[in-house]
Amino acid sequence: MSSPIVGPTIGFAISILIIIVETQLKPIFKKTTFAIIIGLIIGLSASYLLNEIILALINEKNMSQDNIKTLRLIITFTLTYLSISTVIQTKDKFKFAIPYVEFRGTQLGKNITIIDKSTLLDNRLLPLIKSGIMESKIGLLKIILHELEEECNNEDPAIRAIANLGIKQYHQIKELEIVYVEELEEDFQTEDLASQIMRVAEMLQGRILTNDSVILEESHIRNIKTINLNALAKSLNPPLIPGQKINIEVIKKGDTKNQGLGYLDDATLVIIEDAADLVGQTIKIEIKSFLQRSSGNMYFAFPISS
Numbered sequence: 378m379s380s381p382i383v384g385p386t387i388g389f390a391i392s393i394l395i396i397i398v399e400t401q402l403k404p405i406f407k408k409t410t411f412a413i414i415i416g417l418i419i420g421l422s423a424s425y426l427l428n429e430i431i432l433a434l435i436n437e438k439n440m441s442q443d444n445i446k447t448l449r450l451i452i453t454f455t456l457t458y459l460s461i462s463t464v465i466q467t468k469d470k471f472k473f474a475i476p477y478v479e480f481r482g483t484q485l486g487k488n489i490t491i492i493d494k495s496t497l498l499d500n501r502l503l504p505l506i507k508s509g510i511m512e513s514k515i516g517l518l519k520i521i522l523h524e525l526e527e528e529c530n531n532e533d534p535a536i537r538a539i540a541n542l543g544i545k546q547y548h549q550i551k552e553l554e555i556v557y558v559e560e561l562e563e564d565f566q567t568e569d570l571a572s573q574i575m576r577v578a579e580m581l582q583g584r585i586l587t588n589d590s591v592i593l594e595e596s597h598i599r600n601i602k603t604i605n606l607n608a609l610a611k612s613l614n615p616p617l618i619p620g621q622k623i624n625i626e627v628i629k630k631g632d633t634k635n636q637g638l639g640y641l642d643d644a645t646l647v648i649i650e651d652a653a654d655l656v657g658q659t660i661k662i663e664i665k666s667f668l669q670r671s672s673g674n675m676y677f678a679f680p681i682s683s
Contacts, residue, residue: 413461417457423460427452432449491515491561497543497546498542499644506553516559517561518577519562571589618664622664622681627655636649639652641676647675650665662678664676
């Protein structure tokens with residue numbers, strides 16, 4: 378009679394091999410690896426029980442030892458594979474009665490605020506966090522940091538400047554003692570960035586701090602908690618008003634002749650008349666008018682003498 382542990386042992390070895398391959402090919406997909414382990418446990422347990430039931434129902438005397446080994450191996454491999462495959466495909470829907478809920482952990486959920494790219498590029502974020510009204514846990518997808526790092530090498534000086542602003546602010550936030558920043562590793566490559574952020578927020582039962590109108594609208598439909606940074610900032614600080622004078626750096630030329638473009642600390646666009654030849658210079662301007670939108674303000678200004 379074949380040893381009852383032969384099948385499970387072989388199945389276990391095969392599954393460990395799958396995990397090793399998964400780990401080597403996708404080292405950042407911790408959630409997927411955890412799903413494989415859960416599937417492995419379920420598959421091995423089920424195959425062991427099914428092996429014992431089937432072999433108890435049939436007459437082993439009429440089967441050769443080789444056939445019994447083959448049967449055990451087939452049952453173990455099939456159930457283990459099906460279990461791992463099922464858990465991986467449904468890993469974002471299942472909740473287990475263990476601390477590591479939804480393969481991520483309730484320790485990060487509920488009290489976490491997830492920031493998107495538009496928020497990280499907004500200089501109002503740092504003072505907002507310092508004020509203490511934010512949750513103690515901040516979540517940011519690593520893919521956003523990778524994008525910003527690539528944009529820091531972009532040929533367009535405006536893109537470089539904004540990306541450097543985001544990276545700088547990220548490190549400043551990480552140095553704060555009043556919040557804990559969690560770099561989130563997710564594997565939703567088939568989805569766009571906005572969908573990834575919303576999926577993570579759902580999974581962690583957290584909320585999203587954003588300026589992105591698409592995320593705000595879609596999150597409302599999906600009952601995901603959001604904070605509109607622009608709306609919050611408007612309630613705390615009034616916008617610049619016509620006649621107000623400020624200093625600003627001209628980042629690049631505008632689309633219209635003689636126009637220059639600059640950005641406020643919160644990444645709001647300022648269109649400056651007769652500033653096309655002043656790119657790279659910090660000049661004094663006077664606000665002429667502004668266009669107020671749900672996604673933020675756009676200011677129009679002109680240079681003035683110092």
